[in-house]
Amino acid sequence: MMTKLVLAAACVSLCQGCVSAQASRGTAGAAAPKVVLIIGDGMDGQQITIARHYLVGERGWLTVDEMPVRSAVRFETVAEEDPSLPEYVPDSANTATSMAAGIVTSAGRIGTTAGTDQDVVSIMELAAAAGLRTGIVTTASVTDATPAAFVAHVNWRLCEGPRGMVASNAANRVFAVDCAPDLKANGGKGSIAEQIAASRLDVVLGGGMGQFAQIAEGETTKTVADLAAANGFTLARTAAELAALPRTSKVLGLFAPGTMPVKWRGVGDAKAEHVRHVDGRVVLPEPFTCEANPEFAPSPKLVDMTRAALEHLDGRGFMLMVESASIDKQSHFRRPCGQIGELGQLDETLRLVLDYARQHPETLVLVTADHSQAAQLLPEHSVLANAASPGYFARLRTPEGALLGVGYSTNDSTVQEDHTGGDVPLLASGPGAQSIPATIRQRDIFGLLTRHLGLTAPRE
């Protein structure tokens, strides 16, 4: 909640070349630097391999496979109670904060420092201050952790809307923080939705209408959406409304109450299940294929939202973050078809972005994941006789006619999986991409953004 801005040293060391880039910062015209940062939430190497086999076959190539430059991203997380101690498995809040602000913080934190709760300036705030356009596109609620960390500053990721500021505190058993210090009544900036409504963002597209429909803190009738409108946002609730908006206005597109429906599901809603043991023998789950999720049809696709965002942002330099959020969420819920479909949405969107970048070669395109996820590509039957996954297991029949095993075994709960802690990929194209080291810290992604956009950030 504290308003003092803290900047990571990461930016300073990476900001070589700022001087020349600064000359073009914020100027109109084709040469103004542009960044599209595409985040596949939970999109680790296992997820990409699983999706590739299903979407294009073992010998096919995804668009993500054709990016010219690769790095591995090492995330860092610290303990809230003692920020000198590392934690080895992150969440989407602290990892997005690392990318958006160049710092290391504790799990659950959005744009704030571990232990000391200081606000850290984000790339979106820096870009807007420099006259660049800014945008956020996600298939999650726009108040979800990943997009939130690019614009808001709260103690805890569940401080999403006015009601959550109070209700979620009681439910917070996981993180050692709560929303109270962020209430406006306590001198804070309010919920994530209220901070988005008050932000300088030009484009905000995704789910989350449920948060914006709530009465804003301290108001009697005005909703958060009303505050956004007062700040110049035009609201869109359908793909048709989005398409009809004038390209000059600030846009807040909210196409679902919370997370947007995903593109695919298992046939008949099949997902991974426990292997059965009958008369001492393993009985594997029946193979299934993927089908269109009937709830998905009316939604704008990720590629549609991204196209709209590019149209709104074009004409000036900009910073755009695009998230395919439900790769992670569907993997949490042991739904392989869901995660594959959402990775397909990301891949389709990347094609669009690369087409845009070919027309606008001043565009740096980065594709990465925030953290790794539970799903593992397993043998469809174990090499060992009468052995099988002790967790949840699915066998997908791929279009090329083979069986693909997907296992989920990070924990034994019936609720959902945990994250895992392995390095994740960064893929890049555009100016400066070739000079990205082959292994980087996640906070250094912030430095890649500021360097390309010619931004320098205030020092502590």
Added chain:
Amino acid sequence: MMTKLVLAAACVSLCQGCVSAQASRGTAGAAAPKVVLIIGDGMDGQQITIARHYLVGERGWLTVDEMPVRSAVRFETVAEEDPSLPEYVPDSANTATSMAAGIVTSAGRIGTTAGTDQDVVSIMELAAAAGLRTGIVTTASVTDATPAAFVAHVNWRLCEGPRGMVASNAANRVFAVDCAPDLKANGGKGSIAEQIAASRLDVVLGGGMGQFAQIAEGETTKTVADLAAANGFTLARTAAELAALPRTSKVLGLFAPGTMPVKWRGVGDAKAEHVRHVDGRVVLPEPFTCEANPEFAPSPKLVDMTRAALEHLDGRGFMLMVESASIDKQSHFRRPCGQIGELGQLDETLRLVLDYARQHPETLVLVTADHSQAAQLLPEHSVLANAASPGYFARLRTPEGALLGVGYSTNDSTVQEDHTGGDVPLLASGPGAQSIPATIRQRDIFGLLTRHLGLTAPRE
């Protein structure tokens, strides 16, 4: 077993620049091209992250992290019964065959084609034929799948020594192949050990004395080691004997009956175990640290063997394959300290190789894994209340004072884990490294080797 040589198309398409490189092929002197291919068996991104946290801390840098170029390697495997069908999780035999010979084959096969059992020429055979020196270093038995695929041609990876040619056929329940066609009596080339003994390799260092001590097929008193001696190999059985060998001779160093002892183990031989449930509550395993494995001390380390290999091969162009084999084997057996120690051995060896490459800038250094493995970096306790891994789980206390969770849950057997199917890293430095695409097929590694060494292979 068939002697007809088959060459993958992969080489041809990747072999741009062969003409100029060919000019120096096989010539003596500092400029002759050299390759060191380091394979971490099972060394996927999760393994590297786990090892990094323990060996150098969350913010430390392994040598492997400092390599300048990264790619992701997609392995391909086909079904023996129908090679038009993919299998999505490979083994070390077919993946090493892909790297060594540029082809796609079925699990368990060593230097032979799926279904049709044709021998495929390996990079070691090509290099030797072109007058380059060749060497193999491994912490496994030198007859184990990975090194075997660089020199031998058999139906099945367990055709390691004369006795195995018969005995293992009865035990082969996993792969649809056996050793009978490879018996010399049946017109084959004999076991892997016998093929190594008869090979043109200059340096063979690792474990596997047990295979070479067997009476060779068709002999009454001569062992496989005797055949090797007759082919010009000088045998070394200890680090001291290795150090004393003249640098000009062919060297066969066999320092253990089978796999060499690993460097580390859990304190008191601790490894991952099942989480217990007491009175309906999860009781996590006690954290442990790693300690030196007392069986390791007398063995030459991987870095020692590699140093000796470089000394023997130096002075001419060469092709050297170095494998840290027990990253995979220790992960199979749910031993996190074992796998970390062996990744540490690889990292120490890479430092030596990079030092050599600085003195010999004509050296291409590649570091990769053959396939991904079971171990996942998990939260040391689940984010969900009273939930824990359904498989085997360990909590390591890292030197920086935090807890690191490692889970193994590919199957529920008490014997060992399965492999997994995710892409693996390729890291590179040296001539041509910068032009390696960011995503490659595993068989294209063969093309990288032939291109740098200026080799062209016979066509089918």
